[in-house]
Amino acid sequence: MNSENQELRRAGLKVTLPRIKVLQLLEAASASAQHMSAEDVYKALLDAGEDVGLATVYRVLTQFESAGLVIRHNFEGGHSVFEIEKGEHHDHMVCAETGKIIEFYEPELEALQHKVAEQHGYTILDHSMVLYVKPKA
Amino acid sequence: MNSENQELRRAGLKVTLPRIKVLQLLEAASASAQHMSAEDVYKALLDAGEDVGLATVYRVLTQFESAGLVIRHNFEGGHSVFEIEKGEHHDHMVCAETGKIIEFYEPELEALQHKVAEQHGYTILDHSMVLYVKPKA
DNA sequence: CTAATTGCAAAAGCTTTGCAGCGCA
């Protein structure tokens, strides 16, 4: 039940209420492949009766990102969204109609990306791939 | 020499100096696969002695995007970059060391993406794929 | 006890908008 505390300590961060709460929220959201913006996290905390500042949410999320606990995505639209780093790489599909986010992993795609980079004399450090889709008619 | 005028007219936009200038700049940049931010365009215009406002640059770029003349990318880092729509779809590789942008097109990748979307019951409307790379050792 | 962390408010970056005047068709 304090597995969050372990993760925070391992990341070299003091175990404070805001950090625990943010981590719990993101882990809960992770179950449904939900991705939360800083604003989302902030509002969820307020709704839960927690008294945290928006600035703290941003700071905590940035720290978590540096610590490798979460991944920051820059999908369309100005703001960032975050998801728990579960260690398993995957890419995303965003449904234009429902806003739903589908995660997927396709080894062949990954292999091809490396091949293409290779052909141009480069090595892949990272990549972002988002498919904008709509339900098949 | 006034092919720009044609393009503007075709897009239903009045032919004005700022629009011509922005279009010319982007077309010139296109030759070197350079991608420009609104700020870049603005500064380039000032350097060229043109007297345009930053707001106009933003408006013009947004209009061009709606008209399908340019494509807006949201690579990492808050701000958008633009490139001329040349009609040939391609994806991007960004070199982490030099900032250089390489364009590429890999049919197999495109095909695979469609296959994956299909498998999940979706049809692809659009996609964004950026590989962050470094020169091969 | 001491350095890390927090909340608040202010500031910073990018982008958009309101408005009066200018310019293309």
Add this chain to the structure above:
DNA sequence: TGCGCTGCAAAGCTTTTGCAATTAG
């Protein structure tokens, strides 16, 4: 001439930062 377009300044949004007070270890 008339409506579209422009520049300027002001506002909007997300995100960051300064600072005094608070808290974890």
